Amino acid sequence: MSRLLEVKGLETRFFTQDGVVHAVNGINYHLDEGETLAIVGESGCGKSVGVMSLLRLIPMPPGKVTAGQVWFGTGDDRKDLLKLSDDEIRQVRGNRIAMIFQDPMTSLNPVLTIGFQISEALMLHLGMDKEKARKRAVELLELVGIPRAAERLDDYPHQFSGGMRQRVMIAMGLSCNPQLLIADEPTTALDVTIQAQIADLVKRLRDEIGMAIIWITHDLGVVAGLADRVIVMYAGFIVEEAQVKELYGNPRHPYTIGLLGSLPRLDATREHRLSSIEGLPPDLIDLPKGCPFYARCNYRIEICATDNPRLEPVAPGHKVACHREVTRETPYTVEIEPAEVVA
Amino acid sequence: MTTFIVRRLLWMIPTLFAVALVTFIIMRSAPGGPWDTSAERRQVDASTQKSLNAYYGLDKPLWRQFVAYTIGDVNKKGTFVCGAICGNLGPSYRTRGRTVQDILFSPPADRPLWYSRFGYSIRLGLIALAFALIVGIPVGIIAALKHNSFADYVSLVIATIGISVPSFVMAIFMIVIFARWLGLVPVVPRTWDTITPWILPALVLGFGTMAFTARLTRTSMLEVIRQDYVRTARAKGLKERAVILRHMLKNALIPVVTILGPSLAGLVTGSFIIETMFGFPGMGRAYVQSIGQRDYSMIMGTTLIYAFLVALANLSVDLIYSFVDPRIRLE
């Protein structure tokens, strides 16, 4: 499999009235053709901003990609997306890289029919005429499992349920056979049974079409059955990266250990209680000098307060940004008090 | 849909009835009457007044007069004469020999309907509305797209002036500047058959609506700009122009479209000050005159026409709403 995407030193900031928001802080990762990469991390850690930066969809102002390279493509048409002209990046959007978003309720235009919204990209990128695009739209809706697809083409988004709308979004995303599908928390807004259906649908489509996927979520549970590799983000940094099995079996970053500890397990013994990570992530306007996880870390030592560790390999394909060699068995150095609840 | 319209039209009857009642009470509690005379006019003596009152039924009890006007009454020959409910707005007390509907809706000989007083007012209202939209919507869009820029502030200043300066004040300024100083348009035009005399009244009349439209468009555009579906549209690779025209505008104009009806109604019914100032031969000026003259049937009739227009405008809001926004369904 050859390299499809290579992100180097990506850095995105928001210049707001309150100060500079350090949303993404120099992240590096890569993705092979047909591979599925999950990006996990809690709310506000820069997952969405990180992937929207790839397609330069950051609202500007206040946002700006301040550094980095985004190499996309194989062989000769490998290009740095951040250097493309506006016209060129538009050729990539929706065509070679498609994106689907978190909230299917608001991500579709309420006053346009779904048939039109799907056809739009087909006409734009594949040069289809109206008739052809409509036909293809029906096929796509059938592909994502919408019953009576032909009849529903002229319906408006409000006539669909949440799960069905997300299927429409997926159909829209797949319409131009993208090489990469970026799914930004596509199931978070849906209820649990629908979440599983959507995840299964994407898995099936990936196997049929063979595109690469970046799947963003803050739910490690969804990731297990879907992803090949996982990136864990915290406060705009990548803190751990590993194959999915490795990450679940041998998490090495205190934050990942915390995340996995807060996940319900079927084989859990009674003593093995669900734990949660105490405290709050740091303010992205005023990042601490040392490790961003310092304040919440049970394993911290002195150096962590002053020095932010770099992401280093600890095993083949497994990288961690931590000063210590932490595993699940490592004893705590400090107990973090639960954050006081402010009434 | 049809039942919705029919129901709303039927609802207009009690509404108009209530409007008629309130107008009647206020009108009749104002001092004076249609036969009042001023010193410089020919006197109407008491016996003439009495016979006039008898002729027009003004000697009957008030409730009877109200019923006679709105629904109808039996005349001296014993036949039933239907009132406003049949479209009979009564004889004018001051313009002898003409009925109210005749004064408002009959054009001068050999002229089409839009040369009637009603037609003139509708035309002025439409031109003012066109001006308000053609200027207001683009100004609002640009202000939103160039949020917090110089253009945005300019539009804010214009809008603030438009919303806060009363139209008659603006009319005076306009007349002084364009008619007196620059001499571009006549102060009191001799004819309204050319375009030039319409410009100032339409501009003054439409300015407030223009300012309001610009503000409304800007606000709803700013709302739409940060919607998720706009991001979806960009992620599809659409050109910025397509994103704005196809995905933002239709959503942003929903609130604007819905105020079209009331705006037009407001412009047509709210033009009496402007009409009077510019000597415009429309319904509004006739209305103002009739109030001064206590021309009871004329006051009642014109008020009912205005109320009907407003009610119609409100109905149109709901219809247009369901048309532009597929989420709204009428039943």
Ligand SMILES: Nc1ncnc2c1ncn2[C@@H]1O[C@H](COP(=O)(O)OP(=O)(O)OP(=O)(O)O)[C@@H](O)[C@H]1O
């Ligand atoms: N337009 C903006 N202006 C200022 N700050 C922004 C803007 N958009 C995002 N941010 C900031 O960037 C940071 C990262 O946001 P991002 O949306 O990427 O989080 P996320 O990891 O996707 O979270 P979630 O799971 O809630 O979607 C947040 O702290 C957010 O406050």
Ligand SMILES: [Mg+2]
């Ligand atoms: Mg997000």
